[in-house]
Amino acid sequence: MPYCTQCGSEMAEAAICPSCQSPEPVPAPPSSSRYELKFVGSGAPMLWIYLVTFLLSILTLGIYYFWGRTRIRRYILSMTELDGERFAWHGTGGELLIGWLKALVVLAILIGQYLLFMLGLGTATGEVMGTIILYAGFMMLMPVALVGAWRYRFSRTSYRGLRFAFRGRVMPFFKLYVAGSLLTIITFGIYFPVFASKIQRFFCRHTFYGTARFDYDGKDSALVGPWLLALLLFIPTLGLSLLWFTMRQANYQWSYSSFAGARFRPSYTFSSYFFLIFTNLLLVVFTLGIGYPWAEVRGLRYMCSRLPLEGVIDFASIQQRAADATATGEEMSDMFDADAMDIGLGF
Amino acid sequence: MSVTRLQYPAGFFDGVSAQRQQVEVTIAAAGLLITKPDASTVWWPSEEIEVTDRGQPVRLCRKGRPPQELIINEAGFLEAARLGRESGESSLAAKIVALLAILVALVWSLYQFVLPAIGERIAASVPVELEERFGRAVADRFAPPDSRIEDPRAQEAVEEIGRLLRAELGRTRYQFRFYIADDPMVNAFAAPGGHVVIFRGLIKMTRSPHELAAVMAHEMQHVRMRHVTRALLRTLGIRALMSFIAGDTSGLVFDVAALAGDMHFRRNDEEHADREAMRLIQRAGFDDRAMVKIYRRMARETADAPGPLQYLSTHPEMESRVETIEKMARGGAPRALLPGRKWPPL
Ligand SMILES: [Zn+2]
Numbered sequence: 001m002p003y004c005t006q007c008g009s010e011m012a013e014a015a016i017c018p019s020c021q022s023p024e025p026v027p028a029p030p031s032s033s034r035y036e037l038k039f040v041g042s043g044a045p046m047l048w049i050y051l052v053t054f055l056l057s058i059l060t061l062g063i064y065y066f067w068g069r070t071r072i073r074r075y076i077l078s079m080t081e082l083d084g085e086r087f088a089w090h091g092t093g094g095e096l097l098i099g100w101l102k103a104l105v106v107l108a109i110l111i112g113q114y115l116l117f118m119l120g121l122g123t124a125t126g127e128v129m130g131t132i133i134l135y136a137g138f139m140m141l142m143p144v145a146l147v148g149a150w151r152y153r154f155s156r157t158s159y160r161g162l163r164f165a166f167r168g169r170v171m172p173f174f175k176l177y178v179a180g181s182l183l184t185i186i187t188f189g190i191y192f193p194v195f196a197s198k199i200q201r202f203f204c205r206h207t208f209y210g211t212a213r214f215d216y217d218g219k220d221s222a223l224v225g226p227w228l229l230a231l232l233l234f235i236p237t238l239g240l241s242l243l244w245f246t247m248r249q250a251n252y253q254w255s256y257s258s259f260a261g262a263r264f265r266p267s268y269t270f271s272s273y274f275f276l277i278f279t280n281l282l283l284v285v286f287t288l289g290i291g292y293p294w295a296e297v298r299g300l301r302y303m304c305s306r307l308p309l310e311g312v313i314d315f316a317s318i319q320q321r322a323a324d325a326t327a328t329g330e331e332m333s334d335m336f337d338a339d340a341m342d343i344g345l346g347f
Numbered sequence: 348m349s350v351t352r353l354q355y356p357a358g359f360f361d362g363v364s365a366q367r368q369q370v371e372v373t374i375a376a377a378g379l380l381i382t383k384p385d386a387s388t389v390w391w392p393s394e395e396i397e398v399t400d401r402g403q404p405v406r407l408c409r410k411g412r413p414p415q416e417l418i419i420n421e422a423g424f425l426e427a428a429r430l431g432r433e434s435g436e437s438s439l440a441a442k443i444v445a446l447l448a449i450l451v452a453l454v455w456s457l458y459q460f461v462l463p464a465i466g467e468r469i470a471a472s473v474p475v476e477l478e479e480r481f482g483r484a485v486a487d488r489f490a491p492p493d494s495r496i497e498d499p500r501a502q503e504a505v506e507e508i509g510r511l512l513r514a515e516l517g518r519t520r521y522q523f524r525f526y527i528a529d530d531p532m533v534n535a536f537a538a539p540g541g542h543v544v545i546f547r548g549l550i551k552m553t554r555s556p557h558e559l560a561a562v563m564a565h566e567m568q569h570v571r572m573r574h575v576t577r578a579l580l581r582t583l584g585i586r587a588l589m590s591f592i593a594g595d596t597s598g599l600v601f602d603v604a605a606l607a608g609d610m611h612f613r614r615n616d617e618e619h620a621d622r623e624a625m626r627l628i629q630r631a632g633f634d635d636r637a638m639v640k641i642y643r644r645m646a647r648e649t650a651d652a653p654g655p656l657q658y659l660s661t662h663p664e665m666e667s668r669v670e671t672i673e674k675m676a677r678g679g680a681p682r683a684l685l686p687g688r689k690w691p692p693l
Contacts, residue, residue, distance in 0.1 A: 044439050051446045058453060078400045085367070088399050088408060088416070158408075160367065161360025161416045210365060290447070315365040 035262060035309040039301045041079030043294035049075060050293060066100065067093030077157060080304060083313075091156035099152065103145070110137045143177035144170055154207060162320045168206035176202060189231065193223035193249065200253045209260065210318045218256030223249055243277075244270045254307060260318060262311030276302050351427050357381075358418035361389070362409075372417060374428045379407075381417070389415070398430050458585070466580035470573055475520050475540065478576055482540030489536065490528035490544045501527055501692040504685055505545065508560045511684075512567055515630040519571045525563075527693075533645060537566040539576045550691050552648070553641060556684040560631075561638035564624035572623070574616040621668050625675045634681035642669045 053068025070093045077089040110133070117130030147170050154164040180195035197220040204216035223245075230245035237244075247268045254266035280295035351374075359370040359381060373380040379396065381389040391409050399416075400406035405424055409415040425431055496502075505525045513523055521541035531548040538544065543566045545559075553559045569575055628635050646665035 044443065048439060048443055048446075051443060051450060055446060055450055055453070058457070074399070078406065086400065086406065088406070088414065090408075090414060158414050158416075160365040161362045161414055162365050163414070315367070318365040320363050 032311055034265075035083040035313065037304040037307050037309070038081050039076075039079060039297070039304040040081060041075060041297055041300070043291075043297050046072065046075060046293035046297065047290070063097070064093075066096035069093070069096055076300065080300070082159065082309075085160050088158045089156060090158060091152070095152070095156075099148070106137075106141060110134055139181060140174075140178070143174045146177075147173050150203070150207075159209065160315060162210040162318065165208045165321070166206055167208060168202060173202055190224065190228065193227040194220045196249065197223070197253065200257070204257050208321070210320050212260035212313075212318045214257060214259050216253070216257045218253055223252055240274070243274060247273050258311070259309060260313045262309040262313045265308050265310050267306045272302070272306075352423070353427065355419050355421055355424050355427075357420075359383070359389075360416040362415040370417075372419065372424075379417070379428065391415075391417075396430065398425065401425065401431065462584040463581060466577055466584055469580050470577045473576060478573075479521075479540035481579075482538035482542040482575070485538040486526060486542040486544055489538075490526055490530070490546075494529050496527040496529045496547060496693070498527070498693065501550065504556065504688065504692045505550075505559070505563070507685060508556060508563055509543075509567075511631055512560065512564055512627060515627055516567060516571060521570055523567060523570070533648065535562050535566055537569040537575055539570070539573075539579065541570050543567065543570070547693060550693050552644065553691055555634070555637055555690055556688070557628075557634035557637035557681060558641035560633050560684065561624065561628060561641050564627045564631075564638075565620050568620040568623040568627065569616070572616075572619065574620065578616070618668060618671060621672050622675065625672050629677065632682040633684060635676045636678050637681075639669065639673050639676050642672060 049068065049071050053065065053071065056064035057068060070089070070091055073091065074089040077087040080087045114130040114134045117126040117133075147166075147168055150166040150168065154166040157164045176198055180191070180198060183191040184195050197218055200218070201216045201220075204214040207214040226245055226248050230241040233241040247270045250268050251266045254264040257264050276298060280298060283291040283295045283298075353374045355372045355374075357370050357372045359368045360366075361368065368383060370384070371382045373382065378390060378392040381391065383389070391407075395410050397408050397410050398405070399408050403422070404418050404420045407417040407419070407430075502525075505527065509523055509525050523541040523543060526542070526544045527550065528544050528546045530546045532546045533548045533552055534546045535549050536544055543563065545563070549562065550559060553562075625635060625638060628638055642665065646669055
């Protein structure tokens with residue numbers, strides 16, 4: 001019996017066996033490449049999940065809603081790929097339900113005091129007092145809920161078998177958020193792009209993928225000019241200048257954001273985005289809402305396809321951090337770590 | 348009989364590094380055996396395997412942290428591993444259509460039967476004091492106290508008509524209060540708990556106190572039969588349903604004005620209030636032809652005046668309602684009402 005001349009395994013005729021002929025390819029030295037972000041899902045499976053969710057939600061008096069949301073999220077992430085590999089969602093309906101219950105308690109307290117003021121005093125001052133507390137309460141809860149949602153969402157998302165993690169703490173973000181909101185109000189809105197840039201920095205610098213991290217090195221004041229222009233043109237353009245600014249901001253913020261050393265190369269444009277929104281609107285309206293999943297798919301395709309990365313991501317060197325892999329108990333005990341944001345986002 | 352294939356090449360993420368590894372998966376009775384190129388193995392017990400994607404490629408993950416992932420590019424793997432079928436989209440359209448039909452039927456019956464029934468139940472148990480307070484808030488929103496006409500002559504006329512009607516209304520838990528709003532709209536509405544708001548435009552349009560009495564009788568019957576409270580509860584229920592459909596709980600943070608704004612009576616309620624108002628007018632000995640006249644005039648004059656608060660929009664189907672009350676009118680000699688007064692009093 002002939003043998004492979006290199007490894008000695010049995011062969012039909014003496015030669016070098018296939019596994020020895022093509023040994024494990026030596027990884028090419030890292031050269032700059034392009035990593036495409038893609039959404040490959042389609043409308044029909046999403047519509048199916050939505051309809052099942054809706055039906056079961058009615059039959060279970062709303063309880064199933066959280067599990068349905070989880071299914072949608074799992075579908076969306078499993079249909080999103082970066083460089084040919086898919087993302088995965090590991091959250092559960094139970095976790096969403098708990099987050100919702102936490103939010104409900106807070107919401108009940110806020111609305112309860114409003115009703116007490118309104119009906120109890122029955123006066124205009126009472127109603128004003130109640131309304132002020134209501135809105136101030138919402139404003140203070142916003143940053144807490146945002147951090148909670150980010151922490152929850154990233155910790156439940158994986159890619160190439162590794163988890164993401166958002167490690168921002170509530171207090172620093174709370175300070176950033178309240179200070180930013182107040183400055184925005186005091187400056188009649190001019191401060192807003194600076195505030196948004198600071199949020200993006202906080203968001204990126206605390207978001208991890210295993211041992212790799214996101215980063216943002218944009219200039220906070222860079223978009224003040226475009227923002228003023230958008231405000232000035234708000235009335236003559238019937239508000240479209242805001243849409244233009246949103247795209248300008250997305251382009252700027254993402255092009256100064258990076259992931260594991262590779263830069264985002266966004267190419268959002270006002271005209272393409274406007275076209276997307278307009279056609280999506282027609283799609284939803286003329287199908288009486290049935291077309292909504294297709295509109296969502298088009299939106300996701302647009303957002304992903306125009307956000308490729310360029311540079312070198314050395315996946316072989318990125319490792320799971322032990323803390324992210326075992327943090328379940330610790331994170332669940334965190335009062336703020338819940339996805340309350342989800343409730344307002346529609347489905 | 349074909350032999351089930353048990354070995355498949357696969358991509359593997361070990362949950363420790365982001366590097367993809369090329370492995371061989373062997374299907375075993377109690378799980379999957381993953382063999383790495385260096386011949387080391389990883390064992391996935393069946394109970395820890397989760398199929399995250401049934402499409403092409405098939406994706407599996409191992410529950411628990413860190414998540415390990417397998418990607419298998421070949422059709423037939425799922426069935427061979429007894430993990431179900433690969434997804435086919437052929438029957439999806441039919442399934443969607445069927446489910447859609449069920450949903451439409453379900454929502455329709457909820458809207459038509461379940462919500463009204465729940466509203467009725469709750470309306471019956473709402474205490475009068477709460478209705479009374481809520482009604483005041485609604486009245487204050489639509490006719491703020493500082494925009495009310497404090498004309499003693501007009502107020503007196505309205506109060507007098509209200510008193511006479513109240514005397515014939517029979518047992519009711521409500522105390523009636525009448526406000527005149529300084530507003531040119533031809534409208535009147537009854538807030539819960541007996542707060543009746545009459546707009547200046549309506550009073551100006553009446554040609555006799557009997558005509559005003561007809562509209563007031565209608566509103567008072569709405570109050571007596573708790574139509575307003577029921578309509579509010581129904582609107583709240585529909586809002587809850589809508590926000591549930593839209594997944595947006597902010598709709599539940601209700602605002603009195605907004606709520607009352609998109610509230611509307613059912614046609615049944617209107618016709619019921621009309622019939623009862625007609626009977627009330629007749630019991631009180633007022634001119635029942637006047638009711639037909641004012642209704643007809645309102646139908647004519649407000650038909651081409653759009654506006655969210657016009658009488659027509661809160662009181663639909665005026666034409667057919669006029670016919671109904673016209674049949675009920677007997678046209679006897681009416682008693683004198685507010686004799687010797689200039690009319691309209693504004
Ligand atoms: Zn009515």
